[in-house]
Amino acid sequence: MSIVVSEILNAFGRFFMHPVFYIFFISSLLAGYWRVKRERKDFSFKVYDVWYELRTSATSGIGFGMILSVIFIGVGIILSKASLLIIACWTVLFALLMQYRYLSAAYSFGIAIFYFLLSPSWKTGQPLLDAWLADSSATNLTALAVLMASLLIVEGLLILGRASRISTPKVLKGKRGMSIGMHVCKRLWFVPVFILVPGDAMTKVFAWWPVITIGTNVFSLFLVPFGIGFSKSIKGQLPSRAIFYTGRRVAGLGLFVLLLAVISYWLPGIAIAAAGAAMLGRLSITIREQIEDEKHPAFFSPKGAGLMILDTLPNSPAEEMGLKPGEIISKVNGVVPKSLREFYQALQHNTSGAFCKLEVIDVNAEPRILQRAIFANDHHELGIIFVQRDYDLDIEAV
Structure with missing residues (x-):
């Protein structure tokens, strides 16, 4: 037991040397930079400083990550290196492009699940990548579905507790050429979760990587910064209320997907249904709310005297x-x-x-x-x- 605790503590320190960790900081700063440029154009001054996105989101997901770590390690959820690679590639791509709406776990994990269903033995021709993808056939779709659902619930809670209070103003030209006000919320959170990965392949690349032996099985301990993004523009409603309702819907979707993921333990094919429900559900929430917002007249517009x-x-x-x-x-x-x-x-x-x-x-x-x-x-x-x-x-x- 002392070995496990020691490796967990060491993984915390090594986490800050993980290159993916800094992608989130770079992306948040870029989002702040472009927002400041927009505010200077709209208002002739910046409303919030360039650090605002980073300051209001950098630590928000850490507590959730630690809770999930205890649960997943306790119940023995194990992910393959191949699944982590695909999720990481998706996350890095859309984080650098600042397309945060595609950084929901519904998309990153859903894509991974469908990849292993359709192309379990796909080769890239690159030895390093193919080595990571070598354990694709050992990927447990139920474990992926459970983690996807859990992070989808965390996404909903982050939107409820954080995003609903940190939208920023924007000016938009209305249909009649008049300036109307709106609010935008664009946030990237990282949720660090301890994940057990079978094998000790990482020690061949990084000699210091922690390894845990349980019986005859060897596991590498990964502290993975899973990315969760959120992006929403609100024109026709009070921003805090509109974002709050989004959080409730996403959390509710996560609970439904979690139910499917648990059922897939006995009926493995249900994991595919969980991935489909997560992706289609998250997309439908976005589209539905965009349509609802467009139906409303501009909220920040004259309403009587004052x-x-x-x-x-x-x-x-x-x-x-x-x-x-x-x-x-x-x-x-x-x-x-x-x-x-x-x-x-x-x-x-x-x-x-x-x-x-x-x-x-x-x-x-x-x-x-x-x-x-x-x-x-x-x-x-x-x-x-x-x-x-x-x-x-x-x-x-x-």
Whole structure:
């Protein structure tokens, strides 16, 4: 037992030398870089820094990975090197392309399962790759299906607990040429899971790779950073609610697929059905929600008197006051703002009292009053983002 514990601890340290581990950091930073460029174009300034994607997702999946590790090692789930190779290639490809919607376990594991069903003895002609694929025939489809379902549930929980709170604003030209607001959530998580792989082939490449012997069987211990991606654009609904519902649907799909995966222990062919259900189910969730969103009118658009908040700048007075996307500022110091110009003029109106008073209608249509001390000439630092400035011209022309 002490040998197993020692190898687990060693694997933790060696995990940070794993080259695939850094792909997630590179991809997240690239996503942040392109988002900042878009925000500068839309708003003339960046809303969140380039590290935002990495900072809000780097550690989110670690706890889930450790829980899955205990479960999988405890019940003896074993994956082949060939399955890990195919999943890793899929993950690296779409992580570098930043196509996060294809980094659901439903796709990466589903593709692997169908590969072993259709091409179990395929050769690449490359000795190193063929050596990794040599154990394709030993791949346990039930083990792949169980891990796929488990990671699909984790995906749903990450969307529920993390993604629903970290969308970013974007401006889009509407059908009439007017600027409308929307939100985008694009995240990449890695879930590090300890996996037992039969054989000691890795010691021939890396002498330090941990090996565990159980009876007459030898296993290599892999700490695999499974990638889970999420990408969603929301125009017609409150972003937090829309993303929350996505998380519930994905988690529910994961539970259904897990049921099929467990049944495949007795009926192996059901593992194929589990893979098909996962892939088609995840795709249908995406398509269905896109259609639903298109049916709704633009959420971040004029709704009666006042101005709707698209977002607030981080660490700004607006964030400190608790202003949220989707809320409407109905009055500023007693003045009903009909444009951004009137909003800022109203802020200046009562600076002698060293405070501003905002009357706000929240997303549940409940009114509330917020007050904050301000000083002359700092009204522009409240940090509230409305829709693009050319929207003001449309209001004032009425």
